[in-house]
Amino acid sequence: MDRIMAKGQAAVTDALYFLLIVTGITIFLFGFANNYGVAVDAELVKNYNVDFTTDALKTILYSSVPRDTTQDLYEGGSEIDHLLAYVKEDFSDDLKLEDTTKVVLAKNVKGIMNPVANNFDYLFVLSVPEGFTNPRTFVFVFFHKSNLIQQTPGLRNSNITIDPNANGPFTDYVCQQNPDDTGYENLKKEIDQLLSSVGDTSQSSSKVNLPKTSGNTFDAVQAQAELTIWNATFTPGATSNELSQPPWNCIPVDELVPTP
Amino acid sequence: MLNKGFLGPIGDDLPSLIPLLFALLIFFATFSFSYSAFSQKNTSFQRDLDVLNIARVLKGTNYVSGYQAFIDSCNSLNPTNVKYVAVISNYFTSPERYFEQNTDITQQEIRPYLLEPFKVEGDPGKSLECLSPGVERSGFDEAFFEENPFVVKIYPLVVEDNRVVKPMHLVVVAWTE
Numbered sequence: 515m516d517r518i519m520a521k522g523q524a525a526v527t528d529a530l531y532f533l534l535i536v537t538g539i540t541i542f543l544f545g546f547a548n549n550y551g552v553a554v555d556a557e558l559v560k561n562y563n564v565d566f567t568t569d570a571l572k573t574i575l576y577s578s579v580p581r582d583t584t585q586d587l588y589e590g591g592s593e594i595d596h597l598l599a600y601v602k603e604d605f606s607d608d609l610k611l612e613d614t615t616k617v618v619l620a621k622n623v624k625g626i627m628n629p630v631a632n633n634f635d636y637l638f639v640l641s642v643p644e645g646f647t648n649p650r651t652f653v654f655v656f657f658h659k660s661n662l663i664q665q666t667p668g669l670r671n672s673n674i675t676i677d678p679n680a681n682g683p684f685t686d687y688v689c690q691q692n693p694d695d696t697g698y699e700n701l702k703k704e705i706d707q708l709l710s711s712v713g714d715t716s717q718s719s720s721k722v723n724l725p726k727t728s729g730n731t732f733d734a735v736q737a738q739a740e741l742t743i744w745n746a747t748f749t750p751g752a753t754s755n756e757l758s759q760p761p762w763n764c765i766p767v768d769e770l771v772p773t774p
Numbered sequence: 775m776l777n778k779g780f781l782g783p784i785g786d787d788l789p790s791l792i793p794l795l796f797a798l799l800i801f802f803a804t805f806s807f808s809y810s811a812f813s814q815k816n817t818s819f820q821r822d823l824d825v826l827n828i829a830r831v832l833k834g835t836n837y838v839s840g841y842q843a844f845i846d847s848c849n850s851l852n853p854t855n856v857k858y859v860a861v862i863s864n865y866f867t868s869p870e871r872y873f874e875q876n877t878d879i880t881q882q883e884i885r886p887y888l889l890e891p892f893k894v895e896g897d898p899g900k901s902l903e904c905l906s907p908g909v910e911r912s913g914f915d916e917a918f919f920e921e922n923p924f925v926v927k928i929y930p931l932v933v934e935d936n937r938v939v940k941p942m943h944l945v946v947v948a949w950t951e
Binding site: 525526528529530532533535536537539540543544546547548550551554558562565566569570572573574576577578586587588594596622625626628629682 | 797822
């Protein structure tokens with residue numbers, strides 16, 4: 515009798531072991547199925563962002579623009595020029611861009627980046643960087659920044675919300691207005707700090723030759739156009755208040771007054 | 775007397791069959807779930823890759839030199855498993871042509887599958903639009919795309935129109951039926 519009962523218990527124990535093993539395999543399979551493709555998805559999104567940035571930079575540099583800021587490309591009779599030609603012409607005399615050129619350039623960048631404007635912040639910089647021909651300078655800095663604030667200021671991992679006092683969910687700035695001698699180094703440092711604090715970024719850059727008047731001839735100044743995008747986030751070192759002060763010296767694009 | 779309580783070879787192992795069957799049940803349920811998840815993800819990856827390929831062919835070097843160049847690219851597309859609508863539109867770069875002045879386009883609700891294609895030289899016969907075989911734009915509405923999950927990819931490019939290089943966007947909408 516004892517032997518018969520023992521036989522039954524052994525079978526149940528075997529089944530329970532089997533159940534235990536199958537449960538382990540099932541948990542593994544379930545976890546694997548849930549995580550399958552997550553890395554590939556992330557990689558696809560990253561590649562798309564890089565593609566978009568590269569295409570956007572190419573498009574900015576290829577585009578034509580109306581020379582009159584009040585007109586658009588589709589109006590008959592508008593005087594149209596290549597954007598780069600327009601920028602080069604303005605840059606050549608005093609190595610700076612007039613506000614009118616900045617408005618034209620800003621409008622172009624903004625239009626091209628419109629599809630991602632709600633989800634991404636971006637920085638378009640045209641500069642004569644370190645290692646290139648002096649003087650090192652930021653020729654044009656366009657910063658599209660979401661107006662986000664921390665719900666509990668100063669608290670790490672605090673929830674982020676749209677600033678109720680801001681004029682809209684984001685603001686487009688043109689920076690380095692009235693640059694001083696130390697402007698390049700300080701702003702470069704600020705931009706590097708900003709980009710290191712915003713998480714994953716997608717960046718694209720291209721060399722641009724800008725002309726500099728030298729007597730009756732032109733010298734080439736090697737400049738660089740860079741476009742960097744990242745998921746909109748709170749940026750502690752670049753609040754609207756900080757952006758209005760040195761070294762940023764930003765003003766909203768809407769406040770730029772083009773010279774007639 | 776010795777066989778008292780003995781239910782036979784199967785009857786005696788009956789209690790052990792319960793965890794055994796339960797184990798098989800959860801294993802096959804998870805297996806079926808995993809198979810379906812893998813299949814769904816693979817379909818989604820394939821759709822993404824197809825969209826990337828379609829966009830790569832259509833945008834080329836990001837400089838569309840005219841209507842014929844775009845149509846040639848469109849005709850060179852290999853058949854894929856996805857259905858697609860690809861249009862080049864100035865909706866984002868010239869919103870003033872679609873809305874009143876000073877309308878913030880980022881606040882507008884966009885239905886990418888209904889975007890109007892750009893017409894080269896204003897000629898309706900030269901719309902920059904590329905549809906997969908058998909697809910008619912007239913059949914699109916919200917209900918259609920609620921039933922058919924779709925992928926949208928947008929790429930900036932320029933189009934040469936009347937010797938003016940205009941910034942626009944290539945919008946590719948793709949779905950599987």
